[in-house]
Amino acid sequence: MSILIGNDTKLAVAGITGREGSFHTLNNRAYGTNVVGGVNPKKAGEDVDGIPVFANWEDTVRESGANTAMIFVPPPFAAASALEAAQAGVELVVIITEGIPAHDELKLYNTVKRDHPGTRVLGPNCPGLLSPGKANVGIIPASFFKPGNVGVVSRSGTLTYQVGNEMAQRGFGNSSIVGIGGDPVPGSSFIDIIALFEADPETELIVMSGEIGGSAEEEAADYIAANVTKPVVGYIAGFTAPEGKTMGHAGAIVSGSAGTAAAKAEALESQGVRVGRTPTQVADIAIEILGG
């Protein structure tokens, strides 16, 4: 088992004809993901290396049966494309695009929640997700990961690779690796993904990698204490981040006493979640729990 994507995934991509979009779509297909279509209103009827391009999401879903959408279109149009995919009935919409206005994210989140409760949004500004051995949707370099029993959820892409690699070097594999993104209004939270890992029989340990800003880690800590039976290992980036400076991700900012790494680590530890101070320590703790 894995979560969100696997052998049943039928992926279609908005922005498939762009440089990044086509590169990663073909990468995902080469990994074994079933890529069934792409969206570009100006290039409908054409194809990208055999993948048919449709004019809009409604046509794409009707013609290709896509159940998963990946959004690669530029920031001004990305939220609209994601909403269109939800309207067309896509179950999982993964937004890779970075730099979407926060208000667009806010409206997208609330509209999908109200009008399309059957659709789950992941991202924006996320690396996507990988279920090793089954499917890859996004930009995660899959060669570093193999199938296994550790579920990973993270706000940062490259940090996920770092943590995942530390674990892989010590023999761990992953059920799924999910990037929820570093923006202020993510479509899916730590809680949403942790709940899926809790329900996934293959996942035996959950690693959550957070960072400064917001209170998603604190909320996850409370949720874990009340609802999660599997061991969770935490990591928080940004202990040394200064106040008032956005550290790369639009959502990664300490304002006053809110959003600090220390407060997040404390919230997790007070609920029994062990927190590694470095990515290496995360792997150390995982080994202690699961046995090397």
Place this chain on the structure above:
Amino acid sequence: MDLLEYQGKQLFGRHGLAVSDGQAVTTVDDAVAAANAIGYPVVVKAQVLIGGRGKAGGVKLASDEAEAREHATNILGLDIKGHIVRTLWIEHASDIATEYYASVLLDRSAKKPLVMFSVEGGVDIEEVAENTPEKLIRENVDPLVGLSREQAVDIATRGGADADVIEGVADALVALYTVWIEEDASLAEINPLIVTPDREVKALDAKVTLDDNALFRHPENADLGDSANADPIELKAHEQGVIYVKLDGDIGIMGNGAGLVMSTLDVVKGAGGEPANFLDAGGGSDAAKVTQAIELILSNENVNAVLLNIFGGITRCDEVANGLVAAFAALQPSVPFVVRLDGTNDVEGRRILEEAALPNVYAATTMDGAAAQVVALAKESR
């Protein structure tokens, strides 16, 4: 992007929120002319993006031309916690009967806009929230519906606004929400929102933060903010599309991806070092971008050693290596570099570095090892 007070007030005025008449000026003569035109008494206010300007002598009341000249002379050029005053806002002094507080911000937890209102204005609102939370009304708004006038009246009433200004406060809240929506703000705050003796409600201060990601919708706002007081390296990085944050230490840091760079800063600090900067070269950096990034890091004179921590996904390690080789040819840096390359094309990247045999460049195989090594090297070259 954080706006100066007068820039925020101009946005307020554009959306029907009452503010005092005023002018932004950059010279003493213009300040005096503005004060004469507005009519005395006036307030001369330093425009800086830092709190505590009143205590620092940056806000003064002037009742005639001589006082206006004196205050403008003293305040222009004043250094307030590292921010040099280059602009003054001259506005007609307001009589104040009561001070309230109002703000609209993004509630990341509820994933909705949050309107806050309190009759305890003019003081630090975080203290109000902590000590007397019942005096701070917090109301989430459905972003698909907006803030209705009824909801605004309810907020003002529950917050305990004087009965005769409920309507005025509600108008101000609706206007503030409109500013927040229409200008793509992440924060729009008024502290204090004053009631004058003749019962007018108006904004005496303005704290507005705009979403940089939405500036493409607001080209007229692109030049706001206080770029004159921004760090010159940060400004240059912004122009180059690289994310750079200046820090106080002496170890230059470059990585790919915000989370990994934040983590690198922590690990370096954990190893006893002090990072000189945060630099996220971003995904898919090519050799030219890497060269530019290294130039940015080295333009900070405090840097005694540099750590490159790359875990390639989109970013290819061979590109990073080529960029480093090009940067050494162009800049001939005198400080040591520790380079950790993992991920896409890492074998090729390491081979390029080995063959180039750059002086003073050390290859590291792990993040922790790289941090320990760069800290030791920085100490040596101090």
